[in-house]
Amino acid sequence: MVETHLPALSADREAHVQSLLQYPSSTPHLNRFGLSIRDPGGGRGRGVYATAPLAADTLIEVSPVLLFPPAEYAEYGSKTQLDGYTFVWKRTGGRAVMALALGLGSLFNHHPIAPNVKYVLDHATHSISYTTTRAVAEGEELTISYGAGRMWWEPPPSQEVTEREEQEKRQAQDPDHAAMEMGRIGLSDDEDEQEPSSVDKSKRVENGIEVRSAPGPSRPATGPAMHRITAGVDPVTVPLATRDAWIIDIPPTSASSAVKFLQKHPAELQNRDDGLHSTRHLRSFRTSTSVDTNGRKVARTHFLLCLRTAFPDRSRLVSWLRTEGGSVFGESPDPYIGQVPVIAAPTKERLTEWQAVWPCIVRTNAKELVPDNGGNPVLLVDRKGDEKMWHDTQRVQWACNRFKRCVALARHALKEAKDQSPEAKTKAIGSAVHVTHPFDTARHFQSASRAMTWEEREGCDWSQLTGPGAPIVGRLPPCGATTTWDSHKERIISTLGMTEAQWSVFNTTPSASVAVYTSPSPGVGTIEVDALDMRLALRNPLKHAVISAVSRVSTLRGIDRSNSSLAVANGADYLLTGLALFTIYEPCIYCCMALVHSRVSEVYFLLPSPGRGGCCGANLPPSSQCDRANDGGIYAIQEQKGLNHAFTVWRWMHPSLALPHEANAQSADALDDLATELHIGLLDP
Numbered sequence: 216m217v218e219t220h221l222p223a224l225s226a227d228r229e230a231h232v233q234s235l236l237q238y239p240s241s242t243p244h245l246n247r248f249g250l251s252i253r254d255p256g257g258g259r260g261r262g263v264y265a266t267a268p269l270a271a272d273t274l275i276e277v278s279p280v281l282l283f284p285p286a287e288y289a290e291y292g293s294k295t296q297l298d299g300y301t302f303v304w305k306r307t308g309g310r311a312v313m314a315l316a317l318g319l320g321s322l323f324n325h326h327p328i329a330p331n332v333k334y335v336l337d338h339a340t341h342s343i344s345y346t347t348t349r350a351v352a353e354g355e356e357l358t359i360s361y362g363a364g365r366m367w368w369e370p371p372p373s374q375e376v377t378e379r380e381e382q383e384k385r386q387a388q389d390p391d392h393a394a395m396e397m398g399r400i401g402l403s404d405d406e407d408e409q410e411p412s413s414v415d416k417s418k419r420v421e422n423g424i425e426v427r428s429a430p431g432p433s434r435p436a437t438g439p440a441m442h443r444i445t446a447g448v449d450p451v452t453v454p455l456a457t458r459d460a461w462i463i464d465i466p467p468t469s470a471s472s473a474v475k476f477l478q479k480h481p482a483e484l485q486n487r488d489d490g491l492h493s494t495r496h497l498r499s500f501r502t503s504t505s506v507d508t509n510g511r512k513v514a515r516t517h518f519l520l521c522l523r524t525a526f527p528d529r530s531r532l533v534s535w536l537r538t539e540g541g542s543v544f545g546e547s548p549d550p551y552i553g554q555v556p557v558i559a560a561p562t563k564e565r566l567t568e569w570q571a572v573w574p575c576i577v578r579t580n581a582k583e584l585v586p587d588n589g590g591n592p593v594l595l596v597d598r599k600g601d602e603k604m605w606h607d608t609q610r611v612q613w614a615c616n617r618f619k620r621c622v623a624l625a626r627h628a629l630k631e632a633k634d635q636s637p638e639a640k641t642k643a644i645g646s647a648v649h650v651t652h653p654f655d656t657a658r659h660f661q662s663a664s665r666a667m668t669w670e671e672r673e674g675c676d677w678s679q680l681t682g683p684g685a686p687i688v689g690r691l692p693p694c695g696a697t698t699t700w701d702s703h704k705e706r707i708i709s710t711l712g713m714t715e716a717q718w719s720v721f722n723t724t725p726s727a728s729v730a731v732y733t734s735p736s737p738g739v740g741t742i743e744v745d746a747l748d749m750r751l752a753l754r755n756p757l758k759h760a761v762i763s764a765v766s767r768v769s770t771l772r773g774i775d776r777s778n779s780s781l782a783v784a785n786g787a788d789y790l791l792t793g794l795a796l797f798t799i800y801e802p803c804i805y806c807c808m809a810l811v812h813s814r815v816s817e818v819y820f821l822l823p824s825p826g827r828g829g830c831c832g833a834n835l836p837p838s839s840q841c842d843r844a845n846d847g848g849i850y851a852i853q854e855q856k857g858l859n860h861a862f863t864v865w866r867w868m869h870p871s872l873a874l875p876h877e878a879n880a881q882s883a884d885a886l887d888d889l890a891t892e893l894h895i896g897l898l899d900p
């Protein structure tokens with residue numbers, strides 16, 4: 216109801232017409248909760264009242280709507296009384312279809328601070344559902360939020376208030392300003408960075424805010440190539456959580472004294488910035504207008520003192536304000552409990568919904584914590600940011616290449632075993648792993664030989680293990696390093712299980728004909744490590760591909776460390792610290808725990824491991840489950856509470872292993888076919 220126009224006054228001003236238009240003090244209405252329509256005076260007109268206590272989350276009303284085409288509304292409706300009752304139902308091509316709620320829907324009055332009813336527009340059934348947001352006492356008025364800001368019946372703010380708000384905004388932008396330290400008048404650092412969201416035909420509208428359903432990861436035909444597997448909550452759907460705070464009304468002229476008061480008493484008011492208890496995202500003031508008993512409009516300034524937790528006892532707060540507040544809060548301070556959002560609005564689109572509770576900022580930091588139903592902190596996940604990241608074709612190619620490499624390695628192992636003997640064939644497992652640097656590091660690698668740029672190398676056909684343009688297997692030596700690997704040969708050969716022929720490829724020195732890429736960090740070689748599942752071949756149940764990869768990287772990094780000029784301090788070279796691991800299968804729980812210990816940074820997998828994987832976690836919210844929990848493991852070890860390391864997990868979502876624009880995309884490996892071809896039976900992946 217925010218988006219309306221100024222109401223036109225009726226032209227019929229004759230006394231007898233006016234008397235006919237007067238509303239009675241109550242109007243009967245039959246509904247199962249006994250809600251009554253009353254006008255208790257005070258200038259707000261009729262409202263809806265509870266005649267019995269109502270529990271929180273009670274669906275109290277479903278109102279059908281009457282719709283008006285944009286042209287009809289502009290021509291007629293907007294010039295009538297309807298204007299105070301109609302609201303934007305749907306925008307289309309810059310115009311708006313307007314709606315009038317029938318039933319009780321049009322009679323809920325607006326509450327600027329803490330409405331006790333929320334509503335959802337249902338475009339499919341042309342109706343609006345109204346639900347209580349908290350327990351409501353008998354006799355209480357049921358109110359909704361028409362939105363933030365000045366309402367059409369409210370007078371414009373005085374120049375003084377406008378100037379004060381402007382000043383407060385300017386001070387908030389000044390990082391040195393003491394008010395910032397109070398954690399009150401914060402301003403979003405990225406408030407204006409949001410891009411307009413694309414229009415989704417299936418979106419719902421809650422409290423006037425359009426809510427997009429979270430994209431599910433069940434291999435959509437379109438959409439980003441990679442989906443992050445996490446229990447993090449999407450800011451688009453995260454519920455608005457509120458907490459109690461002490462509010463006090465002050466004369467507009469006392470605003471700056473009130474801010475000074477906050478600054479003077481940080482300890483008592485506990486306006487600290489510590490995660491879930493922060494008030495830094497909240498603004499100090501909100502203004503509203505009411506009508507006094509003489510029918511005069513009175514502007515009010517509501518001032519946020521502190522969270523209720525700082526002063527659980529009102530009488531103690533009142534006596535403290537009386538002694539410390541001086542003239543700011545008067546002789547008889549009258550603080551009252553209001554609601555404030557627990558966190559900043561998580562997207563610009565949801566700001567109106569948040570502001571309806573209390574003015575605040577937008578903060579799109581995906582690491583912001585939100586409490587779950589049990590009050591435990593939960594992370595937000597920036598799905599929009601993820602989507603943007605995987606629109607980068609080079610990044611997708613980088614990931615696709617490494618998956619192709621894993622598949623090629625697994626096929627190579629199966630073929631070699633088949634060629635070797637029927638017995639060897641039964642012991643080969645089609646599961647391979649590749650470890651390398653994350654894309655954001657790898658794309659800065661330089662070619663030592665200048666034979667091929669990094670981009671050219673990434674453009675090679677990685678589905679081939681050998682042949683021209685094939686990526687080099689194993690570890691690439693550091694740029695300009697004079698060390699030959701011969702001194703470490705035995706150790707490397709035994710750890711990596713290499714043949715002499717493989718060693719000669721691994722031990723290649725940079726030359727004009729070989730593409731070698733090195734990390735920009737001096738003295739540190741690029742890591743490109745492969746590993747196969749060798750459990751059956753070696754008769755060793757511990758030789759999972761992931762475990763072998765961790766061991767191989769450890770050996771190579773250990774050699775760096777053994778040479779003082781290559782030593783890397785502070786744990787940055789500890790096992791898989793800062794590295795990305797690609798695997799055909801979602802790793803099992805054993806491998807996931809090894810990955811936690813190895814401090815891996817990113818894990819990418821192609822195929823889920825039903826019932827045995829350690830990442831897909833059927834306990835995750837539906838938006839994060841793989842194929843709606845019909846596949847994938849039952850744990851999410853990558854973000855398991857109580858462990859001392861977390862890593863990101865990404866699943867390839869395209870149905871085949873190819874870039875959409877690739878010429879041979881049609882003939883690319885379909886993931887379903889790969890699952891059949893590389894099936895590893897009952898083994899844990």
Ligand SMILES: C[S@@+](CC[C@H](N)C(=O)[O-])C[C@H]1O[C@@H](n2cnc3c(N)ncnc32)[C@H](O)[C@@H]1O
Pocket residue numbers: 258259260261262299300321322323324325326327368505
């Ligand atoms: C949707 S109607 C609500 C029902 C209305 N009170 C009636 O008697 O028909 C919206 C109108 O109610 C009045 N109203 C709603 N909330 C109000 C508030 N908080 N303060 C003053 N007037 C309010 C305004 O006149 C507004 O145009």
